[in-house]
Amino acid sequence: MEGLTVADVCRHYGRSSRTADRSALVLANGSVAWSQIDRHSTHLALALLSIGLEPGDKVAVLMANDGIYLEAMYGIAKAGLVIVPLNARSVAREIAYFLSRSDAKAVIVHSSLTQTLAEALPELAPPPAFVFVVGEESQLGVSYAELISTATASAAELPSVDPDDPYWLSFTSGTTGPPKAALVTHRRLLDTWNTFVREFELTSRDKILLAAPIYAGIGFNFALAALYGGGQLVMQPAFDAAAAIAAIDEHQVTMLPMVPTMYESMMNHPAATDADLSSVRVVLSLGSPLLNNTKKGLLALFPHGGIYEFYGSTELGATALIHPVDQLRKDRSVGQAVMGVQIRLLDEDGNDVPVGEIGEIYKRGLTMGSAYYRNPQETASMHRGEWITSGDMGRFDDEGYLYVVDRKKDMIVSGGFNVYPAEVEDVIAAMAGVRGVAVIGAPDSHWGEIVCAVVVLDDGVTAEDVSGHVSRELSDYKRPKRYVTVESLPLSAAGKVLKTTLRQQLASDDS
Known part of the structure; x- marks a missing residue:
């Protein structure tokens, strides 16, 4: 799918006679077909443009995992706008910081979080021009349902979006100081999803459990990557070990993108003893390396599952992956470069360090990183020519496996x-x-x-x-x-x- 955008993925599955009626999303109260997601996201795109937003404007989304979040992701893409996912666990001070640094002109917020947003808005000058509330009505803004019901124009009137246009504004951190906003293009995201589809051999037969928060990088990327690969997303509002185990059993989930803490909780939960977890074929861990004892426990818990560990960041994109065959013999390694990526370890002078010695991790190739929004100096500091870094430090062993040994940022x-x-x-x-x-x-x-x-x-x-x-x-x-x-x-x-x-x-x- 060379040269496509995030919106093209939704249009493809939502309008093809083979896939339009296929269930894309499974929620606690039922499933949602691709045709509905395509239709509702188009209505949202048209409505956002009709109120005066223009391509390139930022739209913040403040809610936990929800089917409407998916509509918003695709609708914002169709309008040529930029999505700014906000952490639903943030306090008002943090929300105010994110909104001010992103220049968000609109916010889509769940009614359960309107109080937090209301406390944040007085700190902004000016505040976002529009607030749309999902769920119960609120005086803070217009009902989301009312917003999309106002769409009257034709989908043909949506703007043309280029693969190199920005789509995702994600907050990360610099070497020192407060979090910075990294701006990611459609092309970078689709390159990343292509990598996931290849590495995990995703097909329309796969069912992916999304218990990680969709506003975080792991949830955001793997939700859209799973759907891009034709799979079905089984979404939970938040992680709960018992609920996750039950969902795997009921829906015969085949892939799990989770962090080690989630896996630990599932391994130690009594519900795992009697559940049928044999459908899981991909056990993907992100965030921090798994301990060997945890790996052994996961192999027992998921008898047909292969353990993968992924290394990347908002700045770098998909970088390295360790496969099941290497898990126990390469303890704490993040593996080798994913297809289309090269990795170097450089010293302070930009020279490659010898095998076994620690250097700063740089990469080039597909899934290349982003630019910091309104921060050209920090963007420039990430680069050495065509190579880019997030500031992590690592070493190679004599077989070329990468070990992340420290974070230059102290994250x-x-x-x-x-x-x-x-x-x-x-x-x-x-x-x-x-x-x-x-x-x-x-x-x-x-x-x-x-x-x-x-x-x-x-x-x-x-x-x-x-x-x-x-x-x-x-x-x-x-x-x-x-x-x-x-x-x-x-x-x-x-x-x-x-x-x-x-x-x-x-x-x-x-x-």
Whole structure:
């Protein structure tokens, strides 16, 4: 499907006599055919353009997994607009930040999240011009159902969209400072989906369980990739181990894209004992490496499933994959480059590092990365000629397998969610009585990593006080699960906190 856009995928399946009536999506209350998704997404596209939005404008979506989310994804694509998925677990301060940095002109929000959005809007100047509410009516905006019912124009009046036009604005993080917005084109996404279809041999016979949040990269990419490959999406509103196990059994799911924490929960759930999980053929893990014991447990849980681990990022796109045959012999490796991609490890001077030594991970080829929105300096810093990096550090073994050994950004991956220490540190440092703070990731058998805050406090201030402050300012997955109070933080000669020293000290204390 060379030269296609996200919208073309929906039109193809929704209007072909072979696939129009095929179920694309399975929800708790029934299934949704391709023809309905195509029709509703076209109505949305026409309605958004009729209110004055123009191709290239940004539309934020604030909701958990829902069939309407899929309509919005395709409708925004058909209108030539750019989708900005917002984390449904974010607090008002975070929502305000994302909206201001994305220049979103409209927001589609679920009624359960209107209060959070209402608290965020006064912080914006100007706020988005339009708010559309899915679910119960709200004074905050116009009903989504009412919006799409106003579409009167013909689908032929939709604009022409080029594969190199931007489609997805996803928030990530720079080496330091707050999250940045990465702008991804239709072409980059379809290159990525082609990679998934090839690597996992996706066909119309596949059923993919989407329990990961669709607003996150894993859910966003794999929801659309599964449908692009002709598969059927079995969507859950949120991850629940018992519900996931039941869905696999009932619908004979063949593919699971999940993070290690989800797999751990399923392995330890009593419902797994009696369920029929034999239909699963692809067990895909993302976010952080699986432990060998977890791999062995998954092989027992899914007797016909092959374990894959995927490495990539918003900046890099699909980069590396480790296949079932290598899982147990290449512990903690992320595998080798996916088809059409080359990987290099470079030192500070841009030279290739020897095998076994650590260098910064660069790639080129298909699924190439994005540009940072309104940030040409950071975009330029990602590149060395035609090679691009996200700042991760890695090493090759003598067979060419890649191991990600550290994150130049110090990003923490907890339960599959990215947590950026600088953001957590800023919130804690703003509290009276905090004299110093450093946030690091600490290994955890369930979460992969947990957020750990090392704090220097005035007399009379406790870690419980800090925890209460943080709970009002940050999403739950960003909040430290562990607090360590110290007299002082280790500093370099330049006055920077030595986080490596802190990690070593915590590891020593835990041993």
